Amino acid sequence: MSNVLEINDLVVSYRTARGHLTAVDGISLHLAPGETLGLVGESGCGKSSLGKAIVQLVEPSAGSIRVEGHDLSTRSRAERRALRPKIQMVFQDPMGALDPRQQAGTILETPLKLHGLRDAAARRARVATLMEQVGLRPEFIDRLPHEFSGGQRQRLGIARALALNPSVIVCDEPVSALDVSLQAQVLNLLRRVQQAQKVSYLFISHDLSVVEHIADRVAIMYLGKIVEVAPRSALWRTPAHPYTRALIEALPRTDPARHRIADKQVIGGDLPSPYNPPAGCRLHTRCPLAFARCAVEEPKLATIGDGHSVACHLHDAAVAKAA
Amino acid sequence: MTAHASPAVLDVADLTVRFRTPTGLLTAVDQLSFSVSAGETLAIVGESGCGKSVTAMALLRLLRSPPAEIGGRHVLFEGQDLLRLRERALRNIRGNRIAMIFQDPLSALNPVLTVGDQIIETLKRHTGLRGAAAHRRAVELLDLVRIPEPARRASDYPHRFSGGMRQRAMIAIALAASPAVLIADEPTTALDVTVQAQILKLLNSLQRELGMALILISHDLGVVAETADRVLVMYAGRKVEERSVLDLFAGPLHPYTRALMRARPRPEELREFLDEIPGIVPSLADLPPGCAFAPRCSVAYEACSATRPALLPSGDGGAVACIRAPLAAGGVVA
Incomplete structure (x- = not known):
């Protein structure tokens, strides 16, 4: 089946007081119906900018975004607006994403009104269905966002994203602000929703363990570039990029008999400024395996296995074999 | 690594912190006791609102009073009771003999x-x-x-x-x-995962080089598992379990500890659904009678809501506050 979302050579750049910033630098991705793609990276890697470009909150500088085959960049404003219901977003901070003066029912009803559901009774019925679907009790319909707990607010954010039956939901750090017990509730809810209606998720997170849990495939970003994409089990068991390996090694584990901080191989250095990323491979300033070529020539993302691509000069032999 | 290899440098007995609010007196930390030795890392772990940060602030009396009321049997440090020390004398300990770092x-x-x-x-x-x-x-x-x-x-x-x-x-x-004691309150929570590992590694090696006691306050069981020698788990202002790090992760005894571990996604062991802990942390203004975790606990029965469970020795140098603890440890619990 054809992809619900296709991104090609996407560039997102900003003009800021500190200068020109290319947050997303030539990224290509696709998302199949009902699939979850995890997007992992540390702060400043451009993962949120990518998400915002997909939901048309920022304008890309170059490249294309195709939603169910329709290229957003070649469409008129009105046509792009008509495509908006197809792609919805769930934010990290539901308090900041919900109008504090609107009741839950109004929050859920607004997108239905905006996108042409004229019959008030049908809207009310749809709101009731949505609330039930995300586990909010019907009597909560008159509550304001601050009257909900953090977990309930995120359920409300998910219900709003579902209102227009989207084919893709961009989830930007949806559980990062939640305690672990609530995190589990929200992750389970997202999975149940997907099983019920085959929506695709682009799941953006800094937390590789959460992404490994929820995603079918995982893409790793570093300073505006994708450095590795793989099915989740291949990424975990046979990570190819030194940065992916560093992320996996750094992940805190709950097995003190085998994993103690004193024994960890920790990648050194800080993230370089995204305003002035290193030439060549962007990781070469921190990479323990870097050699001369890494500082001058940028590695291209290339296939090394089934659905597994990596952008690293160390894998040239594997790339040649796969091709 | 159980009990204490060397004498405690800081010994806290029945620390209680209450806040006076318009709606009444809230108990944020309820008769908490623990101690930490030189060269040892004690982790205090729990979810938001469990009282772990308030505990850290109360040790150095960094909470404004009113509304805070700090009480307890004692907080003994180098022969002095910090609970009863004058503010002037405390200033010579704060930032000097006991130092603190924060999340931000x-x-x-x-x-x-x-x-x-x-x-x-x-x-x-x-x-x-x-x-x-x-x-x-x-x-x-x-x-x-x-x-x-x-x-x-x-x-x-x-x-x-x-x-x-x-x-x-x-x-x-x-x-x-x-300092003899360093209190680190969520020191890596705002940092990226690779930088987090660098800072934890640094704290760990400095602690060894300098022989400091480290009190690490964290919400992250993974950080705790990799860094601590001993772990104290808090829920609703109370200690529910305290064990050596190896014992705790090999066999958590309190249903809350166990539930926290099972709610966490683990890439080594993928499951379709995570084990949820139903409900939410109770409000301090409205704590249930008996065990505070009982309304969310999968093995609770009537007795759990009747009386507050006492903290009992777990037989391995640790302690647990649960009348159903053996059942939770037996693996019978879903």
């Missing part, structure tokens, strides 16, 4: 003073060092926390530092007076 180093650092001057300020306050000697020591401390080119970076302002470097600078300030 940017708001803890002074933006208009260079990093070097902030270390020198601490050195002047707590040690006899002045002038060139203080400056030399400040550079040494920046070097100790692995800041590259420490002599040059000492004259930078905090905004020139990355998040990880700022936390290193905070650690340098905390270590300036060679």
